[in-house]
Amino acid sequence: MADLGKPANTIAVLQKYDFVFRRKFGQNFLIDERVLEKIIRAADIAKEDFVLEIGPGIGTMTQYLAEAAREVTAVEIDRNLIPILEDTLSGYGNVSVINEDILKVDVKKLAEEKNGGQPIKVVANLPYYITTPIIMGLFEKGAPIESITVMVQKEVAERMQVGPGTKDYGALSLAVQYYAKPYLVANVPPNCFMPRPKVGSAVIRLTRHAKPPVEVKDPAFMFRLIRASFNQRRKTLQNGLNHSPELALPKERVVKALEEMGLPAAVRGEALALADFARLSDLLGRDSG
Numbered sequence: 578m579a580d581l582g583k584p585a586n587t588i589a590v591l592q593k594y595d596f597v598f599r600r601k602f603g604q605n606f607l608i609d610e611r612v613l614e615k616i617i618r619a620a621d622i623a624k625e626d627f628v629l630e631i632g633p634g635i636g637t638m639t640q641y642l643a644e645a646a647r648e649v650t651a652v653e654i655d656r657n658l659i660p661i662l663e664d665t666l667s668g669y670g671n672v673s674v675i676n677e678d679i680l681k682v683d684v685k686k687l688a689e690e691k692n693g694g695q696p697i698k699v700v701a702n703l704p705y706y707i708t709t710p711i712i713m714g715l716f717e718k719g720a721p722i723e724s725i726t727v728m729v730q731k732e733v734a735e736r737m738q739v740g741p742g743t744k745d746y747g748a749l750s751l752a753v754q755y756y757a758k759p760y761l762v763a764n765v766p767p768n769c770f771m772p773r774p775k776v777g778s779a780v781i782r783l784t785r786h787a788k789p790p791v792e793v794k795d796p797a798f799m800f801r802l803i804r805a806s807f808n809q810r811r812k813t814l815q816n817g818l819n820h821s822p823e824l825a826l827p828k829e830r831v832v833k834a835l836e837e838m839g840l841p842a843a844v845r846g847e848a849l850a851l852a853d854f855a856r857l858s859d860l861l862g863r864d865s866g
């Protein structure tokens with residue numbers, strides 16, 4: 578089997594099919610065997626595992642996954658890649674390719690069909706333009722997920738990991754950390770891809786919590802509060818939550834809740850940890866008056 582992790586083999590496949598990269602699909606193919614091996618190791622794939630791969634490209638990582646796992650389903654939006662994948666994956670009987678936009682795939686149903694509804698592992702070199710909707714979709718749509726091991730833009734990996742008081746801290750940090758434990762696997766420079774991306778990359782593994790680290794009565798309301806707090810980053814929390822068209826919370830209510838939490842009236846969202854947002858959400862939630 579051609580090892581596509583070798584640049585010469587990737588070039589040969591691209592030339593054979595006259596493939597034209599489509600920037601709008603975030604196509605930067607991996608051409609570094611060590612990075613590919615690192616991703617597979619970090620994803621901790623065992624022979625009994627079902628793996629969902631997002632955006633297989635020409636099938637480089639798919640080949641590694643197919644060798645490590647029981648079964649792989651790869652979802653690729655670009656129909657020009659489908660005949661290429663049929664070719665590069667022809668030696669594997671345990672891979673199916675779906676030509677679809679991952680944001681439209683019912684991952685819960687897929688996990689039911691392919692893994693008896695048990696938690697699945699997701700592995701991908703993600704198209705960077707839709708990193709957040711992909712990750713949030715996987716967590717929020719109720720699909721059983723065990724872990725997500727993905728290549729993302731370096732800054733995004735940082736945002737997923739940091740806590741309050743840092744400049745990268747925001748809605749993505751809080752959402753990811755509510756659902757999972759992030760672990761930075763490796764930084765990956767642009768020369769490991771073809772074509773080279775303009776930004777640095779990093780592999781991050783998100784291991785889903787068995788139970789969220791905080792208890793909150795209405796998680797959806799908490800996430801609305803979080804989004805409103807960081808939409809208007811430089812505003813105080815009372816102004817941000819008051820000016821948010823979605824929430825329009827009276828300032829006095831916000832100040833009262835902050836007081837109850839022992840926080841200053843002029844506090845900004847970026848100072849609040851996940852547990853603070855959970856508490857604030859319970860205090861400001863519909864039932865608490």
Ligand code: SAM
Binds near residue numbers: 638653677
């Ligand atoms: N896995 C390959 C590799 O590592 O060489 C390709 C990774 S490339 C960064 C991202 C891949 O995701 C491309 O193949 C692209 O066509 C595909 N893609 C982009 N948007 C997608 C979407 N909405 N749904 C599924 N695949 C998508």
